[in-house]
Amino acid sequence: MIKKKLGPTTLLFPMPAVLVGSVVDGKVNFMTAGWCGIANQKPPAISVAIRKTRHTLKGIKENGAFSINIPSVEQVQEVDFCGIYSGRKTDKSELFEVFYGDLETAPLVRECPVNLECQVFDTLEIGSHSLVVGLIVQTHVTDSIVKEGKPDPEKVNPLVYCPGVSDDYYALGRHVARAFHVGKRR
């Protein structure tokens, strides 16, 4: 296999495409993020990289709270919309049915099958972006996607985001194997 160098890049395959919910200047706002990952197990925490100039970041810093909402494939247009237009100029507060859990400034999207309420734990300043790390204080899931007490990935039907020539959203594909199982010594 011949290798090619591309220099320093932000290539990762795949990424989620989540809606980050916040309250900015008293108004509900949502932005799309692909640069999001689980940051800790006990206590559960999540990280999301947000450009320093983003309207959302202002709200998160003001309130110390935000939400991560995992959309389904059917929501692709709204998800992409929230990634293109800033809440500074576009009112996104009516795009979704919003509900709240424990945190007053972590607006949750009812249409999304999985919603995480997050409290800011720390923020790491790296360069163009702030890496916001939040403790996940509550998880809400749509009742119909739950199987044996846990979400069924195929019912979640998440968007699968991949960078590339055009940056694209995919759906989940075929089941390949069970984790912590297929690699066991036989």
Next chain:
Amino acid sequence: MIKKKLGPTTLLFPMPAVLVGSVVDGKVNFMTAGWCGIANQKPPAISVAIRKTRHTLKGIKENGAFSINIPSVEQVQEVDFCGIYSGRKTDKSELFEVFYGDLETAPLVRECPVNLECQVFDTLEIGSHSLVVGLIVQTHVTDSIVKEGKPDPEKVNPLVYCPGVSDDYYALGRHVARAFHVGKRR
């Protein structure tokens, strides 16, 4: 949509399944991680959450360097193997064809279509895990997956990891839409 509370969880859909490469006590080692996300754009950075007791973490702390290797679906058995067995007891140095770029302690997996060389920028201690944030100093890609100078996600053919009742690996599914495009105002 009726919602159900699941308490604080580490649910995110989907996640990548990457091989974290390191050199521990002079030996090449690889562990599997799903808790990995892009952390910054300029300069490019990546985060990976690693349990504090992990053999890999010892190597990363010793050397200040590691690699992120993105495997293809065909590598699922090796990927899962590296997630089950610790380098403390299992020699994983011969599992893959290893090569090096600029960093002497960031072993890269030739069979993986995308390889990132990372230099530790910071480590955030949250609880059970350390969130290691690394600057991506070089990207290597397999020549045959490149299209117009960028990787083609369908040729990368990455593993798509989802938590759930059993925790599963999926393949990339159908193309849904182009990002920064489908959500534009018409």
